[in-house]
Amino acid sequence: MGAKHHYSSIGQLQLDLAAFNRCIDVLEKADANPQDIEVLTAHALTLAEQIDEVRWSNPAKALGWLLGNETSEPAARKVSGAG
Secondary structure, three states: OOHHHHHHHHHHHHHHHHHHHHHHHHHHHOOOOHHHHHHHHHHHHHHHHHHHHHHOOOHHHHHHHHHHHHHOOOOOOOOOOOO
């Protein structure tokens, strides 16, 4: 799997996950059938697992992504006992 395909598939999965989350939110606000919400939630969890599988299929890149997101957070966390 090439790097471009890797990122495009993650991007598409993330878009799909966001769409599921929006649908879940709308159904929850509309007091829809809880079973319908459970089905969508299960699909959303499956998509999240797929995103993790694709992301972690290359541990070196995954670690770079993880560290990149960690340093881009507005308030960096301090390690206790440091400094």
